[in-house]
Amino acid sequence: MTSATHIAVAVEALVVSFGNFKALDELFFTAAYGEVRGVIGPNGAGKTTLLDVLTGRSSASSGRVTLDGELDLTRMNEVQLALSGIGRKFQKPSVFEALTVWENLDLACRRHRRSLLREVFSTAEAKDSEAVATVLERIGLQRHRNARAATLSHGQKQWLEIGMVLAQEPKVLLLDEPVAGMSDDETIETAALVRSLRGPHRAIVVVEHDMEFVEQIADSVTVMHEGKTLFEGSMQNARADHRVLDVYLGR
Amino acid sequence: MGSGERGPAATAVLIAILLVLVPLMGLHLLGSVGLSVYLVNVVGQVMCFALLAMSVDLMWGGAGVLSLGHGLFFAIGGYLSAMHLLRTAFAKTHVLPDFLQFMGQTRFPAYWHLFDSLPLTLLAILLIPGVVAFVFGFVSFRSRVNGVYFSIITQALTYTAMLLMFRNDTGFGGNNGMTGFHAVAGLPVGGAGAAVLLTTLSTLAVLVALVGGRLLITTRFGRMLVAIRDDEPRLRFLGYDTLWLKLSAWCLSAMVAAVAGALYVPQVGIINPSLLDPSLSLEIAVWVAVGGRGGFYGAIIGAVLVNVVKFWLSAAAPSLWPFVLSLLVLLVVLVLPNGLTDLSNRSRSWMADLGRGLRDSGRRRPERGAG
Numbered sequence: 345m346t347s348a349t350h351i352a353v354a355v356e357a358l359v360v361s362f363g364n365f366k367a368l369d370e371l372f373f374t375a376a377y378g379e380v381r382g383v384i385g386p387n388g389a390g391k392t393t394l395l396d397v398l399t400g401r402s403s404a405s406s407g408r409v410t411l412d413g414e415l416d417l418t419r420m421n422e423v424q425l426a427l428s429g430i431g432r433k434f435q436k437p438s439v440f441e442a443l444t445v446w447e448n449l450d451l452a453c454r455r456h457r458r459s460l461l462r463e464v465f466s467t468a469e470a471k472d473s474e475a476v477a478t479v480l481e482r483i484g485l486q487r488h489r490n491a492r493a494a495t496l497s498h499g500q501k502q503w504l505e506i507g508m509v510l511a512q513e514p515k516v517l518l519l520d521e522p523v524a525g526m527s528d529d530e531t532i533e534t535a536a537l538v539r540s541l542r543g544p545h546r547a548i549v550v551v552e553h554d555m556e557f558v559e560q561i562a563d564s565v566t567v568m569h570e571g572k573t574l575f576e577g578s579m580q581n582a583r584a585d586h587r588v589l590d591v592y593l594g595r
Numbered sequence: 596m597g598s599g600e601r602g603p604a605a606t607a608v609l610i611a612i613l614l615v616l617v618p619l620m621g622l623h624l625l626g627s628v629g630l631s632v633y634l635v636n637v638v639g640q641v642m643c644f645a646l647l648a649m650s651v652d653l654m655w656g657g658a659g660v661l662s663l664g665h666g667l668f669f670a671i672g673g674y675l676s677a678m679h680l681l682r683t684a685f686a687k688t689h690v691l692p693d694f695l696q697f698m699g700q701t702r703f704p705a706y707w708h709l710f711d712s713l714p715l716t717l718l719a720i721l722l723i724p725g726v727v728a729f730v731f732g733f734v735s736f737r738s739r740v741n742g743v744y745f746s747i748i749t750q751a752l753t754y755t756a757m758l759l760m761f762r763n764d765t766g767f768g769g770n771n772g773m774t775g776f777h778a779v780a781g782l783p784v785g786g787a788g789a790a791v792l793l794t795t796l797s798t799l800a801v802l803v804a805l806v807g808g809r810l811l812i813t814t815r816f817g818r819m820l821v822a823i824r825d826d827e828p829r830l831r832f833l834g835y836d837t838l839w840l841k842l843s844a845w846c847l848s849a850m851v852a853a854v855a856g857a858l859y860v861p862q863v864g865i866i867n868p869s870l871l872d873p874s875l876s877l878e879i880a881v882w883v884a885v886g887g888r889g890g891f892y893g894a895i896i897g898a899v900l901v902n903v904v905k906f907w908l909s910a911a912a913p914s915l916w917p918f919v920l921s922l923l924v925l926l927v928v929l930v931l932p933n934g935l936t937d938l939s940n941r942s943r944s945w946m947a948d949l950g951r952g953l954r955d956s957g958r959r960r961p962e963r964g965a966g
Contacts, residue, residue: 399832422828422831422832423831423834423835423836426831426832426833426834427834431832432832434829434832438826438828438829439825439826439829440821440822440825440826440829440830441825441826442821442824442825443818443821443822443825447818450818451815451818451819451822451830451833451835452833454833454834457834460835460836460839460840463815463835464814464815464816464819464840465815466815508833512833512834
């Protein structure tokens with residue numbers, strides 16, 4: 345990979361409309377490899393809609409979304425998107441409650457990305473268990489590896505889901521409000537976890553309400569408002585920007 | 596939930612019971628030991644229902660997809676088996692079945708000759724329901740029809756099939772169905788030999804399905820099904836095309852139901868569209884709900900229990916049956932959401948409470964020992 349292809353995912357003039365309502369209105373957005381990008385904005389700004397388009401849950405009315413500058417993401421369904429390297433952690437913890445922590449991660453860790461049939465009949469090799477063990481250590485749930493996911497606390501479920509998305513080895517890691525409903529201690533741990541996930545082959549996008557949290561983890565922020573990009577830059581500058589202040593503090 | 600831990604023990608007990616059952620029926624042939632022909636026949640029919648319940652449990656307990664139309668696959672298996680039996684009867688008697696005579700036919704339609712062969716019939720019993728399930732499942736699962744909507748469509752499908760089979764023109768005996776079977780594997784239908792053979796086969800089928808099913812749910816495929824039950828979108832966002840996973844389980848389930856139907860029909864000696872009545876398909880769900888979803892042993896216990904009561908009541912007090920069934924449904928819905936599995940869970944926690952109470956009473960609170 346050359347230094348010229350830093351941008352992982354690029355969104356150009358993206359419009360998503362539900363009837364007459366435009367959830368995203370000519371949105372421009374990029375996320376680069378190696379960075380943690382915070383996406384903030386008031387309710388209804390279109391943050392989650394952006395993630396929905398990136399993961400195939402909503403479809404674009406017009407505009408372009410590309411991965412690595414070439415792959416057109418607007419034509420793919422959620423399965424194809426997941427396999428091409430987009431991973432998403434949902435706002436509400438979504439884990440397989442009847443399975444153990446290990447089994448959850450093992451399922452997320454695809455052994456044969458090309459063929460579902462081979463996946464079904466695959467047997468675990470040493471490298472597969474190693475990959476699962478690595479993720480398990482990352483999210484700090486080693487002691488709970490054989491516990492059913494249903495028995496985990498809310499925060500632990502959030503971490504497990506982050507671990508599942510991590511096990512996908514995504515190029516673009518989307519985190520939708522990862523600290524929602526977490527205690528202060530858990531929030532601090534999660535911030536450290538997200539920071540530790542930064543890597544040269546990974547772009548991390550965090551959608552969050554909590555400005556403090558975003559300030560701790562994000563290298564740069566995108567402020568969205570009414571489906572458009574209002575501001576892009578550092579969190580410090582965002583706080584000083586009068587348009588951002590207007591949106592957050594009321595006009 | 597939690598069916599996993601007790602699963603192996605319950606399964607082992609069931610396997611033991613089934614293994615004892617088989618020679619018990621065989622003994623009858625030797626003398627007066629063992630069960631009467633009537634009872635052997637009842638056991639055989641109940642075993643077919645147990646197999647049918649297991650096929651529903653594979654989808655419902657396994658993948659969280661409730662079918663209210665498995666009577667369709669059961670009936671397809673039954674009709675195919677009946678066609679083979681009628682062809683073999685014809686080879687002996689050279690008398691055309693009544694329903695074909697009524698329709699003014701002088702011989703069997705050409706494709707019936709395929710059913711002269713037992714292997715071809717067996718193949719058809721797996722293939723035809725498999726194809727029907729594939730087409731129906733593909734269309735439904737691809738359009739993301741889930742939950743109650745899927746259940747309602749399966750019910751509608753069975754109902755449509757019933758209306759179709761009621762017509763004489765459809766060519767399968769219409770309202771009266773098919774009967775007049777002569778022999779099963781050379782043994783006269785209704786005799787002790789045939790009864791023992793069919794009941795043994797049915798019991799073995801349940802045994803094989805139980806062992807196979809238990810193995811299946813411990814594989815990666817089984818875990819994928821559980822993942823679909825718990826959170827299907829999550830699995831899709833992990834890059835699994837759940838359509839094919841659900842579809843393969845659905846087709847397998849349909850084939851198992853068809854095998855149950857194929858074994859059932861020679862035991863009752865008749866098949867007619869009443870098997871396609873939505874009430875049978877609904878009742879299967881009741882069996883599974885009563886026994887407890889997931890893990891297959893609940894489905895077997897539920898099917899056996901409900902049907903034994905039904906057999907007994909239909910002789911003793913037939914008019915009571917709908918009330919008993921309704922009571923069972925209410926009991927499960929209100930008190931035991933996971934069927935009898937809950938009962939064993941609860942008795943465990945009661946025992947644990949009692950144990951704790953007794954220990955505590957020794958120390959400080961004697962009154963807790965009672966409860």
